[in-house]
Amino acid sequence: MSDSKLLIVEDLHVTYNTPTGLVRAVSGVSFELGHEKLGIVGESGSGKSQTGRAILGLTATGGTVGARRLAFKGTNLLNASERTMRQVRGGGISMIMQDPKYSLNPVMTVGSQIEEALLIHNRTSKRVARERTYEMLRAVKIREPERVYKAYPHEVSGGMGQRIMIAMMMIPEPDIIIADEPTSALDVTVQLQVLAVLDDMINERGMGLIFISHDLNLIASFCDRILIMYDGRVVEECSAAELEQAQHPYTRGLVNCLPRLDGGQDELPVLKRDPSWLTTPGATR
Amino acid sequence: MIDIQGLDVVFGHGRKVFHAVRDVSLSVEKGQSFGLVGESGSGKTTVLRALAGILERVARVSGKMTVAEETLLRHRSQSFRRRVQMVFQDPFGSLHPRHTVDTILSEPARVHKLDGIEERVVHALEEVGLDASFRFRYPHQISGGQRQRVSVARALITGPEIILLDEPTSALDVSVQAEVLNLLMRLKREHGLTYILVSHNLAVVAHMCESLSVMQNGAVVETMSVQQLREHSSTMPYTQQLLTASLGYDRTAIDAFEEFA
Numbered sequence: 001m002s003d004s005k006l007l008i009v010e011d012l013h014v015t016y017n018t019p020t021g022l023v024r025a026v027s028g029v030s031f032e033l034g035h036e037k038l039g040i041v042g043e044s045g046s047g048k049s050q051t052g053r054a055i056l057g058l059t060a061t062g063g064t065v066g067a068r069r070l071a072f073k074g075t076n077l078l079n080a081s082e083r084t085m086r087q088v089r090g091g092g093i094s095m096i097m098q099d100p101k102y103s104l105n106p107v108m109t110v111g112s113q114i115e116e117a118l119l120i121h122n123r124t125s126k127r128v129a130r131e132r133t134y135e136m137l138r139a140v141k142i143r144e145p146e147r148v149y150k151a152y153p154h155e156v157s158g159g160m161g162q163r164i165m166i167a168m169m170m171i172p173e174p175d176i177i178i179a180d181e182p183t184s185a186l187d188v189t190v191q192l193q194v195l196a197v198l199d200d201m202i203n204e205r206g207m208g209l210i211f212i213s214h215d216l217n218l219i220a221s222f223c224d225r226i227l228i229m230y231d232g233r234v235v236e237e238c239s240a241a242e243l244e245q246a247q248h249p250y251t252r253g254l255v256n257c258l259p260r261l262d263g264g265q266d267e268l269p270v271l272k273r274d275p276s277w278l279t280t281p282g283a284t285r
Numbered sequence: 286m287i288d289i290q291g292l293d294v295v296f297g298h299g300r301k302v303f304h305a306v307r308d309v310s311l312s313v314e315k316g317q318s319f320g321l322v323g324e325s326g327s328g329k330t331t332v333l334r335a336l337a338g339i340l341e342r343v344a345r346v347s348g349k350m351t352v353a354e355e356t357l358l359r360h361r362s363q364s365f366r367r368r369v370q371m372v373f374q375d376p377f378g379s380l381h382p383r384h385t386v387d388t389i390l391s392e393p394a395r396v397h398k399l400d401g402i403e404e405r406v407v408h409a410l411e412e413v414g415l416d417a418s419f420r421f422r423y424p425h426q427i428s429g430g431q432r433q434r435v436s437v438a439r440a441l442i443t444g445p446e447i448i449l450l451d452e453p454t455s456a457l458d459v460s461v462q463a464e465v466l467n468l469l470m471r472l473k474r475e476h477g478l479t480y481i482l483v484s485h486n487l488a489v490v491a492h493m494c495e496s497l498s499v500m501q502n503g504a505v506v507e508t509m510s511v512q513q514l515r516e517h518s519s520t521m522p523y524t525q526q527l528l529t530a531s532l533g534y535d536r537t538a539i540d541a542f543e544e545f546a
Binding site: 043044187188189190191192193195196199214216217218220221222253254257258259260261262263265267268269270271 | 324325429458459460462463464466467470485486487488489491492493514515526527528530531532533534535536538539540542
């Protein structure tokens with residue numbers, strides 16, 4: 001395989017066995033990730049988060065993951081041991097979750113949580129770890145790292161909480177970051193400032209990013225390439241700059257139904273769902 | 286139709302006092318939609334709740350509020366409660382989980398001692414685009430967009446003149462948001478309703494409203510027409526920054542962002 005590809009996903013399936021029958025959360029998703037910002041966009045229930053979780057082996061109990069190929073830098077993640085997966089999670093691929101309130105440990109100080117992330121993957125002294133943590137907090141544009149180091153998650157704002165998450169995910173120096181709606185709970189200006197921090201770090205370190213979001217405008221302006229998911233499938237893949245010229249009726253529907261600042265007050269075009277979208281193969285397959 | 290002068294809302298006592306709304310004034314003509322825009326904690330929802338009269342028990346509210354020539358007292362009149370209705374943000378939290386749609390919709394009609402409750406319920410469902418089969422379902426059996434339609438139907442039951450909309454679509458997918466916004470626009474046209482719309486989404490406000498106020502830290506920063514918003518002719522740096530931010534990710538613009546406190 002070429003070394004420019006960090007992650008290869010081929011024909012990924014995630015199914016859940018529920019009392020009401022088999023639910024196909026992801027059916028046949030394929031993509032490759034290089035050193036780039038890849039956006040996955042879709043509405044609720046489209047399988048975008050399930051795709052991100054399946055890559056890290058974090059599918060909830062009751063779910064089955066299958067794929068023709070799921071490889072991270074040559075490591076097959078499908079039949080990897082739990083021991084290998086623990087190395088990959090955090091060290092190779094790490095994940096930024098939506099809500100810092102629920103994803104940070106409420107009874108540990110911010111500093112010790114970030115240090116823990118580093119110490120699990122690297123053998124360093126406590127003193128070095130502490131220095132690196134300060135450095136990382138400064139890198140995510142936190143002004144008083146000494147104060148924040150000693151703070152508990154409930155003592156910081158949402159925007160700062162998400163910066164702390166980014167610091168924690170970045171410190172073991174992973175190759176890929178999966179960000180699942182990382183800024184949806186934040187105000188617009190704070191959201192953009194947090195994304196700028198993430199963007200700069202990814203560019204400096206040459207990482208790959210999978211950015212999962214429902215926000216079409218945000219993905220189009222932030223990412224390089226976009227996958228549009230509908231009902232567990234990728235219906236279209238396009239470069240972010242070409243979203244306005246997207247071909248698939250679902251993508252077009254999504255783009256058109258957004259109210260626009262410079263638009264009028266006419267009736268918004270409503271998305272008409274076509275059952276054939278569920279059966280015709282998507283653009284990437 | 287709606288006139289608010291010098292509204293102040295203060296929560297808490299002594300050292301824990303929090304001044305949530307400071308000297309807010311606004312007025313809305315009949316048949317117009319007015320937007321309240323701001324980031325979280327700016328006080329936009331508190332203004333709406335103060336107008337609805339649901340803050341009296343938890344906060345000190347002062348200022349003069351008039352709705353259709355009626356000066357609002359601490360205890361709102363029965364007719365005010367019939368004429369002014371509210372739709373909340375979260376369609377999961379605002380419908381009683383163990384009441385059927387029918388019970389949810391007939392309760393306001395019973396409270397206001399209206400006649401022909403059954404016809405009203407069926408008619409309200411029809412108006413929001415749900416067929417009669419939804420009448421005996423529970424909230425967990427219907428989708429988020431359908432729940433928000435039920436919330437709108439509940440607001441319509443009493444035949445209101447004013448509907449207060451608190452982030453009515455921010456919990457919905459964009460395709461569902463378009464349907465609900467279209468519904469709200471149609472109902473406004475057909476019933477001559479007056480709306481106050483609270484939202485953090487400038488595009489939604491530009492789509493729905495004629496004019497808006499931008500709020501920050503409890504105070505109104507700027508009041509302008511949507512036309513002025515579209516032409517970016519705002520004079521206040523805070524509004525300009527919100528506008529820039531709502532256009533999407535732009536690495537260079539972000540460096541110029543200021544803290545407004």
